[in-house]
Structure formats: structure tokens, C-alpha cells
């Protein structure tokens with residue numbers, strides 16, 4: 001069984017040019033499958049608001065949502081390094097509440113690290129968390145919690161001034177003690193420059209090929225949504241959405257046509273045992289298969 005990576009291992013992977021694979025997961029089966037597939041890091045992203053809870057943005061996601069989902073992920077991926085997002089307004093609003101919220105995610109959720117959106121503006125929070133012994137992953141570029149401030153989901157760092165600001169943000173996060181940074185929706189040349197400039201791993205999403213690792217959303221690489229919206233930076237590895245819809249459609253059709261259940265799906269019982277379940281009536285008096293009012297009460301198992 002492989003061992004859970006540490007932040008030291010992740011920094012070494014950058015030095016060794018060993019690309020870091022990160023995928024989001026939000027529940028027990030997604031975490032277990034990701035771990036079995038050999039993912040390096042699982043992120044319990046607040047993207048759960050969009051892909052699991054049906055919100056338009058990540059803003060409504062609460063600390064309790066993150067803790068609940070992280071706990072399920074931690075049960076499913078016991079050998080994988082788990083990072084969980086600090087939701088909107090659970091940091092940057094006072095040192096004490098930032099520390100308390102991060103502690104809740106780690107103690108109750110079981111994450112090994114937290115992720116915060118923002119650069120130089122949240123560097124002092126990052127530094128306080130790190131001093132308290134909490135590993136922090138930064139997140140700059142397109143930061144979905146500020147989508148209304150940014151004016152939409154747009155590629156960041158295209159203008160010189162924005163590129164310079166992002167470089168300063170990345171440096172500020174590294175200096176504050178972040179062990180890694182997610183760089184979202186940034187041009188490839190800028191992302192490559194930032195990755196080369198810093199010693200901590202830069203994990204890109206829509207940030208091109210020059211980063212030290214990549215992160216994508218579970219539901220995106222599997223087309224596990226309806227409707228599915230194509231994103232330029234995502235590669236689809238399976239179309240699970242269509243597979244699930246078709247499977248459920250077949251189930252509905254077979255239930256309605258009587259094709260399911262088949263012989264193979266039913267339990268038989270010794271003929272003498274069935275009357276006993278109906279209060280000890282004489283054998284042959286009742287026909288529970290053909291006489292529906294005589295069907296066993298819920299909870300009676302015929303095995």
C-alpha cells in the first residue's frame with residue numbers, strides 16, 4: 001500500500017521535475033476511485049457548490065459543507081494527501097476566525113491542508129496559519145470566490161500590470177509559507193514564468209504546460225453533469241454522464257416492461273417456510289407470489 005505524500009514530498013517532486021497530479025473529489029466513492037487510480041493529491045474544492053450542490057457559483061458553500069464532504073473524502077482516501085478549500089468569507093475577516101475555521105476543516109474534516117484564494121492581500125492570514133502548523137495552498141489567477149469582482153470567468157494576467165500583480169502575489173504567498181499555489185486560468189507564458197520563479201510547486205488549471213502539476217475537477221474529466229459545458233482547458237477522459245443516463249433509462253424501461261427483475265435476481269425459499277412467514281397457515285393455503293395482498297410485510301427477508 002502506498003504512503004500518503006507530505007508537503008516535503010510535493011516540494012521534492014517539483015525539484016525532480018516529477019509532475020504532481022491533483023483531482024477534486026467530494027465524497028467517499030470519488031475519493032476512493034481517485035486514490036485507487038494513483039492520484040497524488042485530492043482537493044475537496046468549493047467547486048462542490050457547482051458540481052454537487054447545484055449552485056451557480058462557489059459563494060454559497062459553507063464551512064459545514066466543506067467539513068461534511070471532506071470527512072467522506074477522508075474515509076475514502078486514507079493514503080492520499082487531502083487539501084480542502086476554505087469557503088468564501090471564512091478567512092480574511094479576522095485572524096481568530098480564520099484559524100478557527102481552518103482548524104475545523106482539519107480536525108472535523110480530516111484534511112491535511114487548506115486552500116485559500118488570494119495573493120498579497122491574504123499573505124498575513126497564510127503566515128498565521130502556517131505558524132499555527134496548518135499547511136496552506138494558495139490560489140491565484142481566476143479566483144472563483146471573487147467572480148463578481150473579476151467580472152466573470154476570464155483568463156487572467158493578459159495585461160502587463162495584471163501579470164506583474166500575479167507574480168507579486170505568488171511571491172508573497174511563497175514568502176508567507178504556502179507550500180504550493182494553484183494558478184487558475186492564466187496564460188501559459190506567465191504560468192511558466194511563475195513556476196520557474198518559485199521553489200514551491202505551482203499547480204495549474206487552465207494555465208498550460210509549464211506548471212509543476214495539474215488540477216482538474218472530477219466531474220469535468222468524466223463529463224459527470226447535465227448539461228455538460230465544454231471548457232477549453234479540460235480534457236474529457238470518459239463520458240460518465242451519458243453512461244449513467246442511458247443506464248437509468250434502461251432500468252426505467254425494464255421495470256415498466258417487467259423485464260426486471262429476472263430469475264437471477266429473485267430469492268427462493270423452501271416451500272414449507274413461506275406459510276410459516278404468514279402466521280403458520282397450512283402449506284398450500286396461500287400463494288404469496290400470485291396473491292399480492294399476502295405479500296410479506298416490509299422487513300421480512302426471504303434469503
Ligand code: KIV
Nearest residue numbers: 024045046047182215
Ligand atoms: O474548487 C475547486 O475545485 C478549485 C479548483 C478548480 C482548483 O479550486
